[in-house]
Amino acid sequence: MAIEAAEVKVIAHLARIGIEEEAVAGYARSLSEILGFVEQMSAVDTTGVEPLAHPLDATQRLRPDEVTEPDQRELYQAGAPAVEAGLYLVPRVVE
Amino acid sequence: MHRKTVAELAAALRAGEVSSRELTEALLQRIEQLDPQLNSLITVTREQALAAAERADARLQAGDGGPLTGVPLVHKDIFCTAGVTTTCGSRMLAEFVAPYDATVVERLAAAGAVMLGKANMDEFAMGSSNETSYFGPVRNPWDLDAVPGGSSGGSAAAVAACLVPAATATDTGGSIRQPAALTGVCGLKPTYGRVSRYGMIAFASSLDQGGPIARTAEDLALLLGAMAGFDSRDSTSVDRxxxxxxxxxxxxxxxxxxxxxxxxFGPGLADDVRSRIEAALEVLAGEGAELHEVELPNMELALPAYYVIAPAEASSNLARYDGVRYGHRCAEPQGLEDLYKRTRAEGFGEEVKRRVLVGTYALSAGYYDAYYRKAQQIRRLVAEDFQRVLERVDVIAGPTSPTPAFNIGERVDDPVQMYLSDIYTLAVNLAGLPGLSIPAGFSRGRPVGLQLIGGYFEEARLLNVAHKYQQVTDWHRQVPEGFE
Amino acid sequence: MQWETVIGLEIHVQLATRSKIFSGAATAYGAEPNRQACPIDLGMPGVLPVLNAEVVRMAVKFGLAVGSRITPRSVFARKNYFYPDLPKGYQISQYDLPLVDGGALDIELEGGGSKRIGITRAHLEEDAGKSLHEDFHGMTGVDLNRAGTPLMEIVSEPDMRSPQEAVAYMKKLHALVRYLEICDGNMQEGSFRCDANISVRPRGETRLGTRTELKNLNSFRFVERALNYEIERQIDLIESGGEVVQETRLFDVDQGITRSMRTKEEANDYRYFPEPDLLPLEVDARLIDQVRETLPELPDEKRQRFITEYALPAYDAGVLTATRELADFFESAVSESGGYAKRTANWVMSELLAYLNKDGLELAACPVTPEMLGKLVARIEDETISGRGAKDVFEAMWAGAGEPDEVIAAKGLKQVTDSGAIEALIDEVLTNNPQQIEQYRAGKEKLFGFFVGQVMKASAGKANPQQVNDLLKQKLDGS
Known part of the structure; x- marks a missing residue:
């Protein structure tokens, strides 16, 4: 399965990873190689096989509805790149 | 003293032959001297270590020390440690200080273990050679030109070089067992859900599992006893x-x-490794074990299935690194898209980007069924293979990795070749079973590991077999030249 | 051409839990930015979600109330996209296996009769944070207090045929979630939010037209206005030869129009996959039974009971059961009044609601308690005061003058029911107006009202009007 350069750009955009123009071909090549190898899967007939999402057949445990987390904003924001008035700052979002 | 096992150190500490402070100072000095050759640690926490050692000594003196009280160790830098940087081997988190401890860290600290530092690792645990770390590759103490394996390469190398008697590690597709094998130490990946994942930075959530690396099976047993157990903060933790x-x-x-x-034992297996493993199986047979040839027909499919599932989950798990709340942020972002794209382009290394892209592709509309769903179906087939076999046998044995340690740089440009080094380990993660690796000899001076795989929650049985093997062999007592 | 409108609603109900859906952070409204955002809400590395039991119970409660099937094994998925108010880069939501499956709600139509609106599903998910676009040196501020707040998204079938029906459905649902005590229903605070899917088609056509999705419809009034605008826009577009584009449109409250949000809408690819940090949610029969026992009387049942038990007209029963609080108020008042349901209903529906409305008060802040109103009704019924007097008492009670009996005493509003006293007043009036008596007796019967008025005036309004009538009639006609 060959991945085209244009496809690499679409995927990179979905993943929000900037890729320099000159690196696109390289990614196209290595992704094609990985996906080509992954392609082996298609040889197996898995009709009727239930997908396995978790190795153990367990079910979700529930937590009591209690407030257990104190306000530690200053601690949590100590390593934040840009904060003002308790808000995380990002470049202006255009609606 | 640095050659002693955890069990031996614990005995010496309790007998008062050595204090935790003395031990800690000695090992910190050893790290300072020797680690520059290996680069096994990203952070050394001297001050905290000495303070913890003193607390441990007080406990020991009061007579309420446990089997790990005062024992030094390092944590893989994937486990969050409150107040100490947790980098996950990435530029993205190079300065990240978590406001919480991982459950594993908390439990070991409560047991009195003394953290000396944070171990190097492949970036976000994505790698089999420890070459993807932003903090540089780790070298194998048995041969400084060789990789130590990965992703827990720092943990394994530090234990192999006797910088510490034990380390924590994580295993998503072989990241505990493969580096343990390649550096001649012991590593245990527990059953999925046995050890809490809380505070352990996620690579692939349905595969990740924390476990110990040490020099003997007995030490693994001691460490697992402290690490394992139910944690209400992890929904996938098992209450057992x-x-x-x-x-x-x-x-x-x-x-x-x-x-x-x-x-x-197929074509990809190196001859030396084959003969070492066959010899190891004979040792088990000599102890009275019966060897049975068994079939895992879908084994070969485990690798492609793994390389869909793990990147898919990773692509989502790593979406949180966006330069907004913590971690790396690009300079002068020109708009939101630029902030995201440049932050992530700068913050992630090549292999991480490659896997995030593969995973994004595999989950995207139009490909989900062909890749992700298909991989999850194969996952079931692989798990069922193991179940069938484990109805007939008590444990499964074989090589941990198809080759001994390869040279640094040898496989970096060939991702698929690199992925093949986990061919015998990752099926175990897909099934969620416990597996361990113990030293079983050498191939041209580089260690070979024997892998044992058991049924769900059968860690005790694996440790028993490994321990019996170590009673009659001495591979695990070998120490690399220059680190005696 | 005759056009038909097809509307389906997606309503996000914020579940009234104390803590968040996957973390132990508080959900209280109005905290300072990021003071209720813990590492899980902030998407910090290594932390994990654990599901809040109350969220599950509330959703099951809703499902039981609308006759849904409770999915025995439902699954959480990740919806992946990048946005600053979405800290993990994905939203945990239920996708192909929601907890609440199917169901229906009956709405009352304006012209009488009712209509059943199908509910497709209701699923659980976490809310996102908020972006504040005020100026921070050209930057946007992100507040993640709301991130992780539990939401239940209720998706209806496209069963509504007019904005009025859509509003009726929304109001019915709003009342229901408040009855169930699973949502505070506060629309200003965003606890109850509505998106609408709307399309038009020529009457008689069975295929659906191309729909648009309207967002930001956060009051009943906006829903109606936005839908009306959109119907007209779509019809105009088609009639002038254009085509409706499937898209998301934002309702602009100030201009009363809907506007395309297409600018930023790339082909969204949410890359859903099962959330590996959470296991399948199993809801067993025992839990369902437990929840069933906590179900209150539902609005429709209550309305029916009001009609039969209190002999109220359907309209009254509908008004009084619109909210659980009002129904409870009414029932307490009736009981205090000694069972005079119709008169109590009239007082609740006219005076009480009018005063609340005038002062912009919620029922919870009402200065007149059900006990006070009930007693007032009792005083009318036992003829202690007249209806007219009662209005004065109510006004005084509203202003904080105290219990009805105190007000009646203080204002001297007690009716005169002593027939001797009333007769004395009548005699006085008759003596003073001989001319009018003559005219009356000569056939000008309209003058009877004049006499009643004079007597009432002489009693300063305190004479019992019925008694005045009866006695006056005897005096004028009998002698």
Whole structure:
């Protein structure tokens, strides 16, 4: 399965990873190689096989509805790149 | 003193032959001297270590020390440590200080273990050679030109070089067992859900599992006893009694049924490794174990299935690194898209980007069924193969990795070749089973590991078999030249 | 051409839990930015979600109330996209296996009769944070207090045929979630939010037209206005030869129009996959039974009971059961009044609601308690005061003058029911107006009202009007 350069750009955009123009071909090549190898899967007939999402057949445990987390904003924001008035700052979002 | 095992150190500490402070100082000095050759640690926490050692000594003196009180160790830098940088081997988190401890860190600290530092690792645990770390590659103490394996390469190398008697690690597709094998130490990946994942930075959530690396099976038992157990903060943690893992170590393995899968001895296996593993199986047979040839017909598919599932989950798990709340942020972002794209382009290394892209592709509309769903179906087939075999045998044995350690730089440009080094380990993660690796000899001076795989929550049995093997072999006592 | 409108609603109900859906952070409204955001809400590395039991119980409660099937094994998925108010880069939501499956709600139509609106599903998910676009040196501020707040998204079938029906459905649902005590229903605070899917088609056509999705419809009034605008826009577009584009449109409250949000809408690819940090949610029969026992009387049942038990007209029963609080108020008042349901209903529906409305008060802040109103009704019924007097008492009670009996005493509003006293007043009036008596007796019967008025005036309004009538009639006609 060959991945085209244009496809690499679409995927990179979905993943929000900037890729320099000159690196696109390289990614196209290595992704094609990985996906080509992954392609082996298609040889197996898995009709009727239930997908396995978790190795153990367990079910979700529930937590009591209690407030257990104190306000530690200053601690949590100590390593934040840009904060003002308790808000995380990002470049202006255009609606 | 640095050659002693955890069990031996614990005894010496309790007997008052050595204090934790003395031990800690000695090992910190050893790290300072020797680690520059290896680069096994990203952070050394001297001050905290000494303070913890003193607390441990107080406990020991008061007579309420446990089996790990005062014992030094390092944590893989994937476990969050409150107040100490947790980098996950990435530029993205190079300065990240978590406001919380991982459950594993918390439990070991409560047991009195003394953290000396944070171990180097492949970036976000994505790698099999420890070459993807932003903090540089780790070298194998047995041969400084060789990789230590990965992703827990720092943990394994530090233990192999006797910088510490034990380390924590994580295993998503072999990241505990493969580096343990390549550096001649012991590593245990527990059953999925046995050890809490809380505070352990996620790579692939349905595969990740924390576990110990040490120099003997007995030490693994001691460490697992402290690490394992139910944690209400992890929904996938299993609420099940933690057995006393050291109790059954000496049980006879006479009559133990050992399954030897033909698929573990196929074309990709290096001859030296094959002969070392065959010899190891003979040792088990000499102890009374019965060897049975078994089949895991879908083994080969585990690798492609893994390389869909793990990147898919990773692509989503790593979406949180966006330069907004913590971690790396690009300079002068020109708009939101630029902030995201440049932050992530700068913050992530090549292999991480490659896997995030593969995973994004595999989950995207139009490909989900062909890749992700298909991989999850194969995952079931792989798990069912193991179940069928484990109805007939008690444990499965084979090589941990198809080759001994390869040279640094040898496989970096060939991702698929690199992925093949986990061919015998990652099926175990897909199934969620416990597996361990113990030293079983050498191939041209580089260690070879024997892998043992058991049924769900059968860690005690694996440790028993490994311990019996170590009673009659001395591979695990070998120390690399220059680190004696 | 005759056009038909097809509307389906997606309503996000914020579940009234104390803590968040996957973390132990508080959900209280109005905290300072990021003071209720813990590492899980902030998407910090290594932390994990654990599901809040109350969220599950509330959703099951809703499902039982609308006759849904409770999915025995439902699954959480990740919806992946990048946005600053979405800290993990994905939203945990239920996708192909929601907890609440199917169901229906009956709405009352304006012209009488009712209509059943199908509910497709209701699923659980976490809310996102908020972006504040005020100026921070050209930057946007992100507040993640709301991130992780539990939401239940209720998706209806496209069963509504007019904005009025859509509003009726929304109001019915709003009342229901408040009855169930699973949502505070506060629309200003965003606890109850509505998106609408709307399309038009020529009457008689069975295929659906191309729909648009309207967002930001956060009051009943906006829903109606936005839908009306959109119907007209779509019809105009088609009639002038254009085509409706499937898209998301934002309702602009100030201009009363809907506007395309297409600018930023790339082909969204959410890359859903099962959330590996959470296991399948199993809801067993025992839990369902437990929840069933906590179900209150539902609005429709209550309305029916009001009609039969209190002999109220359907309209009154509908008004009084619109909210659980009002129904409870009414029932307490009736009981205090000694069972005079119709008169109590009239007082609740006219005076009480009018005063609340005038002062912009919620029922919870009402200065007149059900006990006070009930007693007032009792005083009318036992003829202690007249209806007219009662209005004065109510006004005084509203202003904080105290219990009805105190007000009646203080204002001297007690009716005169002593027939001797009333007769004395009548005699006085008759003596003073001989001319009018003559005219009356000569056939000008309209003058009877004049006499009543004079007597009432002489009693300063305190004479019992019925008694005045009866006695006056005797005096004028009998002698």
């Amino acid at each position: 009694v933690v057995p006393e893992y050291t109790e059954g170590l000496n049980r006879s393995i006479k009559g133990l049924r050992v399954g030897v899968p033909t698929q573990f």
